[in-house]
Amino acid sequence: MPDALAPSVTDVVELTRELVRCESVTPREAGALQILEKVLASLGFRCERMDFTQAGTDDVANLYARIGGDGPNSDGTNSGKHFCFAGHSDVVPVGDLSSWTIGPFAAELSGGYLFGRGAADMKGAIAAFTEAAQRFLARRGCDFGGSISLLITGDEEGPAVNGTVKMLKKLAERGETIDACIVGEPTSSKRFGDMMKIGRRGSMTVDMVVRGIQGHVGYPERLDNPIHRLSALIDALIREPIDSGSKHFQPSSLQFTTVDVGNKATNIAPGIVKARFNTRFNDKWTSKTLLAHLTERLERANAALGGNGVFELKAEVSGESFYTPPGPLSELVAGAVRDVAGVETELSTTGGTSDARFIRSYCPVLEFGLVGETMHKVDEKSAIADLKTLARVYETVLDRYFAA
Numbered sequence: 001m002p003d004a005l006a007p008s009v010t011d012v013v014e015l016t017r018e019l020v021r022c023e024s025v026t027p028r029e030a031g032a033l034q035i036l037e038k039v040l041a042s043l044g045f046r047c048e049r050m051d052f053t054q055a056g057t058d059d060v061a062n063l064y065a066r067i068g069g070d071g072p073n074s075d076g077t078n079s080g081k082h083f084c085f086a087g088h089s090d091v092v093p094v095g096d097l098s099s100w101t102i103g104p105f106a107a108e109l110s111g112g113y114l115f116g117r118g119a120a121d122m123k124g125a126i127a128a129f130t131e132a133a134q135r136f137l138a139r140r141g142c143d144f145g146g147s148i149s150l151l152i153t154g155d156e157e158g159p160a161v162n163g164t165v166k167m168l169k170k171l172a173e174r175g176e177t178i179d180a181c182i183v184g185e186p187t188s189s190k191r192f193g194d195m196m197k198i199g200r201r202g203s204m205t206v207d208m209v210v211r212g213i214q215g216h217v218g219y220p221e222r223l224d225n226p227i228h229r230l231s232a233l234i235d236a237l238i239r240e241p242i243d244s245g246s247k248h249f250q251p252s253s254l255q256f257t258t259v260d261v262g263n264k265a266t267n268i269a270p271g272i273v274k275a276r277f278n279t280r281f282n283d284k285w286t287s288k289t290l291l292a293h294l295t296e297r298l299e300r301a302n303a304a305l306g307g308n309g310v311f312e313l314k315a316e317v318s319g320e321s322f323y324t325p326p327g328p329l330s331e332l333v334a335g336a337v338r339d340v341a342g343v344e345t346e347l348s349t350t351g352g353t354s355d356a357r358f359i360r361s362y363c364p365v366l367e368f369g370l371v372g373e374t375m376h377k378v379d380e381k382s383a384i385a386d387l388k389t390l391a392r393v394y395e396t397v398l399d400r401y402f403a404a
């Protein structure tokens with residue numbers, strides 16, 4: 001319960017537990033931002049709720065908190081460097097509750113781990129950054145020559161419409177700029193610190209409708225079976241790889257996720273069939289050039305079949321691919337991981353999308369956080385030792401970023 005929390009709780013493990021106990025499945029806030037706001041306000045952060053609504057989408061609560069400097073000056077410039085930690089307080093649903101061996105919102109500690117939905121993705125990182133900021137501020141005071149902010153959305157695991165995008169826009173509109181940003185996604189792969197993300201593949205989902213001519217299966221000359229047509233079209237998309245990867249990225253991938261016919265009759269070939277695929281594409285493409293390429297493949301295959309069958313495509317792009325070349329920010333974080341955890345960090349572009357795809361238009365951004373092995377799974381967990389180490393890494397990053 002938010003009100004029962006002492007505002008001074010900044011211990012990474014205890015704060016993670018408080019946050020995990022909030023059932024903040026997108027788009028529910030469930031008290032998570034309230035807790036965070038209380039803790040950050042007690043550290044001196046100026047907290048601002050940025051709640052957004054848009055027709056056709058759920059209302060979403062977000063929190064922006066900043067300390068140091070004076071924020072934006074009246075002439076639109078900023079006082080000193082501004083370091084931002086971006087994250088999300090929402091979590092994915094628990095899925096099959098009976099498969100969990102520990103309650104997903106119980107935040108229990110067991111065998112050196114903190115269990116619960118969001119422990120890894122990514123309430124643990126939010127708590128770690130909060131502890132890091134608290135330690136940093138305790139040593140340096142609020143006058144450290146710059147400012148630190150937390151940009152926490154409740155809409156990352158959902159449509160991501162009423163969260164980071166609108167928060168960044170609002171900051172830009174009032175002249176607040178960010179100089180560097182870490183997103184606290186669980187980027188570590190096998191062991192803490194082994195990986196950070198400096199780019200991500202793009203993601204595009206395409207709905208296909210294939211139309212033929214419905215007819216009696218006994219009279220194949222009178223029909224044009226869209227299922228057969230679709231099978232040739234699928235083959236045209238998956239037979240040859242889309243590309244062989246690029247310098248910094250894996251090959252682009254294309255996976256069909258569903259084929260829907262819904263035909264109950266045994267003696268009728270349907271007139272229409274629907275299918276859907278998703279592509280994760282590298283920096284050789286934009287969603288537009290890739291869609292054009294795939295359409296061309298399909299047109300060729302469709303023409304080769306003859307007949308009157310047609311197909312339609314409807315694409316939804318959830319993010320373009322992006323890549324931040326290694327530079328001062330990645331060196332800063334890799335150095336902190338090396339010195340705190342003794343681990344060499346691989347700079348990677350693998351995995352799904354994250355809100356870094358929005359932030360990269362504003363400032364250098366990378367993602368670094370806990371081990372993501374159990375994210376979105378049952379029995380999600382984080383090693384307690386990792387939570388503490390992450391707080392130290394973030395603290396070291398702040399120290400070096402604001403080195404006098």
Ligand SMILES: [Zn+2]
Pocket residue numbers: 088121122156185186
């Ligand atoms: Zn996440």
